[in-house]
Amino acid sequence: MWVFGYGSLLWNPGFAFTTTKLVRLDGYRRSFCMSSIHHRGTSDNPGLVLALDAAEGFSCNGVAFYVEQAQQHTTLDYLRERELISSAYLEAEVQVHDQGGFQVMAIAYIIDKTHEQYCADLTLAEQANIIANAVGGMGHNAEYLFNTVSHLKKLNLTDPELEWLGTQVRGILDAKKSV
Numbered sequence: 001m002w003v004f005g006y007g008s009l010l011w012n013p014g015f016a017f018t019t020t021k022l023v024r025l026d027g028y029r030r031s032f033c034m035s036s037i038h039h040r041g042t043s044d045n046p047g048l049v050l051a052l053d054a055a056e057g058f059s060c061n062g063v064a065f066y067v068e069q070a071q072q073h074t075t076l077d078y079l080r081e082r083e084l085i086s087s088a089y090l091e092a093e094v095q096v097h098d099q100g101g102f103q104v105m106a107i108a109y110i111i112d113k114t115h116e117q118y119c120a121d122l123t124l125a126e127q128a129n130i131i132a133n134a135v136g137g138m139g140h141n142a143e144y145l146f147n148t149v150s151h152l153k154k155l156n157l158t159d160p161e162l163e164w165l166g167t168q169v170r171g172i173l174d175a176k177k178s179v
Helices: 069-083 124-133 141-154 160-177
Strands: 002-005 019-036 047-066 089-097 103-111
Touching: 002 089, 019 103, 019 160, 047 089, 047 124, 047 141, 069 089, 069 103, 124 141, 124 160, 141 160
Parallel strands: 002 103
Antiparallel strands: 002 047, 019 047, 019 089, 047 103, 089 103
């Protein structure tokens, strides 16, 4: 079984795997389009988390994690508890590939565009403000962004929107410190 990681799974998979591959998923974009009321925000002050948002002409680079058969049931249970906490994600099998011809079906969690937590209409500036000010059960929303940007860079994967958000959120946080 393969699992596609594009956000927090890059730096905190939380399950055992034996192999990783840098891969691309076509037809989706990585986006802060899911309101977070559990992990990175609260009902009173929602944060934002990344989701795969279906978008023609786009693609998302990430990591495919290979899970041995003996660990598949445990891994799926863990991922479902972690990712399906509010039913805003849909579990799907998607085809990922690399530049060398490797191609495989992988488990991925994509946003349900009909779910109340879907919020794709936010500008990047609005996203930065939300991320800079939200905290949830798993910590500060900015930490989630910074960890993701850092790990994408370590993998030599670029995401200009996330890099811009990282710079903006650091600026907002630095301005708060100086007040």
